[in-house]
Amino acid sequence: MTQKIIIVGGVGGDATVAAQIRRQDRTSEVILFDKGNHISFSNCGMPYYIGEVVENREDLLVEAEAFAEKYGVIVRTNAEVTAIHRSKKQIQYKDHDGVHTETYDKLILSPGADPIVPVISGLNTDRTFTLHTIPDMDNIYTFIQNNKPKHVAVIGAGFIGLEMVENLRAIGLDCTIIDRSEQVMKLVDKDMANLIETHLTAKGVHVILNNGLDSFSNDGKTLHLTSGKTVQADMTILAVGIKPKSALAVGASLALGNKEAITVNEYMQTSDPNIYALGDAVETKDFLTDSNRYAALAWPAHRQAFVIASHLQKIKIPYRGTLGSAILKAFDLTVAATGHTTSSLENLGYSFKEVTLDTYSHAGYYPGSEKLSLKILFDSKNGTIYGAQGVGLAGVDKRLAVLTTAIKGKLTVADLPELQMAYAPPYSSPEDPVNIIGYKAVAMLEKKETR
């Protein structure tokens, strides 16, 4: 059926949903609005442009005209959607010409999230940055080119904070990373995070934990931490988290979830069935526990785009919930995690066991064998796998991919020793680390060992 579909936002989920719709539907009118100048850019690549690993800025960008032509959609950049009038099935937007309206049959919201900028006294916006958009990236890049900073403070030791210290070190800057929690990278448990912290220190990064940023002085160059400690920095990157952009949804009285993200059903419909939402702006179910889950990652946004495009064609493919599989390069280490951590399982009140394995990526005698630490968390009675984590110099991505598949397939730890992993010395050992950690977990279950 030919219909008029309006998409709000034009990057991760939104550009993908436009492309997905076009693959299934050649006739509907599709109009995509983005308040920024760029659509479909690779935000995940931005830290690597700052670190000069990605040399050409253009490699991160997609021409709006080329995208519009390729997918037969109307693209309106620098056009901010400011209101939804549900009773009239109409949106209001503003661009350089003023305020306009546009009607829709179906509306898709993918406005993403905003980086959190805490209210901190003395913050100098000329030397304090967040990284979320291409203009943010350009501001950081230009500041470095023009001001030749020597010392940088990065606040927040999550994904973006860790990617930034790696890339800032790559261009020769002295980096201090500061986090108020007791560990870096809360996507993994503390024992795994300790390996990352040791590696960061070995790479010359100053790591300060259990310390929040309290205030700035000296034109934003002196950072005062909650412990009383001070840090000098020529520039500061704030990477302390994001908040879903839900203002449009709130204005239209759409239901919100726990984290103020937009509530959606399994077909990504909001509380108004003519309005879908996806990506960093929504809260979905957790794949394992069915509890609410907020995860700002590229995979869910892309999958949700497919679910919406299918639903528009009356093909009901449900989004089955988020596992939160994520992977990160932190200097020479690969860090990956899927499912739940110790703290999230404790918060849910689950009874679980945990097992770790310190091993090598492949046969020790074959060149390139590197340390690899794996961890799995599993149900203390039936062995259902709730989460997996890996940190190491090689072979992490493969093991986490296998364990993610195991969770999706609802395998238990008893299945892991039975996985017939391919072996040759450059790749593994006759018993792969995934098999061995499975044996260890089964032994714990049989002996009724407590963790």
Ligand SMILES: Cc1cc2nc3c(=O)[nH]c(=O)nc-3n(C[C@H](O)[C@H](O)[C@H](O)COP(=O)(O)OP(=O)(O)OC[C@H]3O[C@@H](n4cnc5c(N)ncnc54)[C@H](O)[C@@H]3O)c2cc1C
């Ligand atoms: C630096 C960085 C690195 C990342 N690295 C990874 C990674 O390695 N792996 C991973 O899985 N994820 C990564 N992510 C997260 C991933 O990019 C996001 O999960 C994904 O882009 C979400 O897509 P989205 O469509 O919800 O939001 P976005 O991609 O943020 O797009 C939202 C768009 O909506 C526009 N918009 C908002 N409000 C309006 C409005 N009212 N009117 C018009 N337009 C509007 C915004 O301008 C924006 O362009 C990274 C994110 C960042 C910032």
